[in-house]
Amino acid sequence: xxxxxxxxxxxxxxxxxxxxxxxxxxxxxxxxxxxxxxxxxxxxxxxxxxxxxxxxxxxxxxxxxxxxxxxxxxxxxxxxxxxxxxxxxxxxxxxxxxxxxxxxxxxxxxxxxxxxxxxxxxxxxxxxxxxxxxxxxxxxxxxxxxxxxxxxxxxxxxxxxxxxxxxxxxxxxxxxxxxxxxxxxxxxxxxxxxxxxxxxxxxxxxxxxxxxxxxxxxxxxxxxxxxxxxxxxxxxxxxxxxxxxxxxxxxxxxxxxxxxxxxxxxxxxxxxxxxxxxxxxxxxxxxxxxxxxxxxxxxxxxxxxxxxxxxxxxxxxxxxxxxxxxxxxxxxxxxxxxxxxxxxxxxxxxxxxxxxxxxxxxxxxxxxxxxxxxxxxxxxxxxx
Numbered sequence: 001x002x003x004x005x006x007x008x009x010x011x012x013x014x015x016x017x018x019x020x021x022x023x024x025x026x027x028x029x030x031x032x033x034x035x036x037x038x039x040x041x042x043x044x045x046x047x048x049x050x051x052x053x054x055x056x057x058x059x060x061x062x063x064x065x066x067x068x069x070x071x072x073x074x075x076x077x078x079x080x081x082x083x084x085x086x087x088x089x090x091x092x093x094x095x096x097x098x099x100x101x102x103x104x105x106x107x108x109x110x111x112x113x114x115x116x117x118x119x120x121x122x123x124x125x126x127x128x129x130x131x132x133x134x135x136x137x138x139x140x141x142x143x144x145x146x147x148x149x150x151x152x153x154x155x156x157x158x159x160x161x162x163x164x165x166x167x168x169x170x171x172x173x174x175x176x177x178x179x180x181x182x183x184x185x186x187x188x189x190x191x192x193x194x195x196x197x198x199x200x201x202x203x204x205x206x207x208x209x210x211x212x213x214x215x216x217x218x219x220x221x222x223x224x225x226x227x228x229x230x231x232x233x234x235x236x237x238x239x240x241x242x243x244x245x246x247x248x249x250x251x252x253x254x255x256x257x258x259x260x261x262x263x264x265x266x267x268x269x270x271x272x273x274x275x276x277x278x279x280x281x282x283x284x285x286x287x288x289x290x291x292x293x294x295x296x297x298x299x300x301x302x303x304x305x306x307x308x309x310x311x312x313x314x315x316x317x318x319x320x321x322x323x324x325x326x327x328x329x330x331x332x333x334x335x336x337x338x339x340x341x342x343x344x345x346x347x348x349x350x351x352x353x354x355x356x357x358x359x360x361x362x363x364x365x366x367x368x369x370x371x372x373x374x375x376x377x378x379x380x381x382x383x384x
Contacts, residue, residue: 022037022346022349022350022351022352022381022382022383023349023350023383024036024037024350024383024384025350025383025384026384027384031071032069032070032071033068033069033070033071034067034068034069035067035068035069035070035383035384036065036066036067036068036383036384037065037066037068037381037382037383038063038064038065038066038381038382038383039062039063039064039065039066039379039380039381039382040062040063040064040379040380040381040382041060041061041062041063041064041377041378041379041380042059042060042061042062042377042378042379043059043060043062043375043376043377043378044057044058044059044060044375044376044377045057045058045060045373045374045375046373046374046375047371047372047373047374048060048089048092048095048128048129048373049095049128049129049131049134050129050130050131050362050371050373051134051368051371052367052368052369052370052371053368055371056091056092057091058089058090058091058092058095059089059090059091060087060088060089060090061087061088061090062085062086062087062088062379063085063086064083064084064085064086065083065084066081066082066083067081067082067083068080068081069081074109075108075109075110076106076107076108076109077106077107078104078105078106079103079104079105079106080102080103080104081101081102081103081104081105082100082101082102082103083100083101084098084099084100084101085098085099085101086098087099089128094135094136094137095128095137097126097137097139099123099124099125099126100122100123100124101121101122101123102121102122102123103119103120103121104119104120104121105117105118105119106118106119112153112154113151113152113153113156114149114150114151115149115150116147116148116149116150117147117148118145118146118147118148119144119145119146119147120144120145121142121143121144121145122141122142122143122144123141123142123144124140124141125139125140125141125142126138126139129373132173132177132178133173133177136173136174136177138171138173138178139171139172139173140169140170140171140172140178140181141169141170141172142167142168142169143167143168144165144166144167144168145165145166146163146164146165146166147163147164148161148162148163148164149161149162149163152193156195157194157195158192158193158194158195159192159193159201160190160191160192160193161190161191161193162188162189162190162191163187163188163189163190163191164186164187164188164189165185165186165187165189166184166185166186166187167184167185168183168184169181169182169183169184169185170182179214179215180213180215180217180218180220181218181289181291182213182214182215183211183212183213183214183220183289184211184212184214185209185210185211185212186209186210186212187207187208187209187210188207188208188209189205189206189207189208190205190206191203191204191205192204192205193232196231198233198235199233199234199235199236200231200232200233200235201231201232201233202229202230202231203228203229203230203231203232203242203244204228204229205226205227205228205229205244205246206225206226206227206228207224207225207226207227207228208223208224208225209223209224209225210222210223211223211224211289219252219254219256219257220252220254220257220289220290220295221252221253221254222250222251222252222253222257222296223250223251223253224248224249224250224287225248225249225251226246226247226248226249226264226286227246227247228244228245228246228264228265228266229244229245229246230242230243230244230245230246231243237272238271238272238273239269239270239271239272240269240270241267241268241269241270242266242267242268243265243266243267243269244264244265244266244267245263245264245265246263246264246265247261247262247263247264248261248262248263248264248286248287249261250287250296252295257295257329258295258328258329260287260295260296260298260328262285262287262298263285264285264286264287265283265284265285266283266284266286267281267282267283267284268280268281268282269281269282276308276309276310277306277307277308277309278306278307278308279304279305279306280303280304280305280306280307281302281303281304282302282303282304283300283301283302283303284299284300284301284302285298285299285300285301286299287299288325290327290328290329291327292327292330292332293329293330294327294328294329294330294332295328295329296328296329297325297326297327297328298325298326298328299323299324299325299326300323300324300325301321301322301323301324302321302322302323303319303320303321303322304319304320304321305317305318305319305320306318312346313345313346313347314343314344314345314346315343315344315346316341316342316343316344317341317342317343317344317356318340318341319338319339319340319341319342319358320337320338320339321336321337321338321339322335322336322337322338323335323336331365331366332364332365332366332369333364333365334362334363334364334365334369335362335363335364336360336361336362336363337360337361338358338359338360338361339358339359340356340357340358340359341356341357342354342355342356342357343355343356350382350383350384351380351381351382351383352379352380352381353378353379353380354377354378354379354380354381355377355378355379356375356376356377356379357374357375357376357377358374358375358377359372359373359374359375360372360373360375361373
């Protein structure tokens with residue numbers, strides 16, 4: 001089982017709604033705006049368990065309604081969102097499941113110099129691939145609370161930001177399956193922004209994260225400290241991005257675990273040569289929490305996408321993703337490549353029809369962790 005965040009999971013999926021997205025209408029309920037959408041999917045996955053031999057394949061029907069309730073004024077915005085994702089595996093009822101996601105978000109402009117953002121999230125998720133057992137989904141929940149405060153007007157030469165992020169992860173498998181992965185993580189960070197001119201600002205960031213595992217025998221309690229420097233910019237109409245470069249150290253509480261230090265970076269660049277064409281490049285290197293007995297995982301992931309709107313109704317997306325994952329403390333290294341293509345047809349404002357293909361190849365030093373997978377998907381997204 002791989003311990004990756006929901007954001008990381010999303011990198012593996014090729015969106016069938018690339019550029020030409022639906023434009024849903026709101027229902028006004030007093031001061032609130034209510035926005036429902038519905039996505040229907042039919043897909044074929046030829047190795048949904050990610051196995052090296054005896055691959056399991058299935059047609060999968062997906063139904064995913066989303067409900068968004070929002071309100072606000074010129075100084076603040078509030079959003080409450082619920083999404084359910086039901087996936088029915090026609091060849092394996094044990095793999096069928098429904099994921100639930102609840103998010104509450106807010107941005108508050110207290111004054112021109114004071115800005116506060118915060119959010120609460122709860123996710124109940126099941127995964128069918130890279131699982132601890134090949135006959136049972138990994139079943140877990142995440143409770144997340146985050147907040148950040150920024151001091152300094154947008155036009156000021158200097159700004160300071162202070163943030164915190166708490167995550168509680170619990171597993172709901174049978175017996176003690178995945179019990180060693182349960183943990184609480186608490187991160188604090190501070191960022192200094194300095195305006196260099198135009199839309200460019202330099203930054204210096206400090207991060208401190210404590211990981212507290214619930215099972216004492218896991219011996220993975222640790223502290224991560226990272227120092228990053230870089231820049232964020234939106235200098236032209238064609239290019240925007242952010243670059244953070246530095247180093248990260250992971251210190252374990254247990255003397256039986258080796259501590260690690262590694263270069264760290266987070267880079268995201270968007271190039272928009274035309275209003276109808278966008279290239280995105282994202283790359284990250286950092287420590288992920290350990291898995292399969294590893295102390296930690298040194299992960300290096302790069303993803304590139306190209307979204308292009310050919311007409312007002314037809315758009316395409318190309319995606320490529322490559323990651324190297326070094327499992328520290330055990331003899332395992334994985335190289336994973338994903339690439340795919342998607343096309344979206346938008347006959348009207350309220351409907352999108354998508355067709356996509358995604359291939360994943362995982363090459364591991366552990367033969368039983370090596371696999372290939374192909375996913376073919378037809379989707380329909382509807383709104384009011």
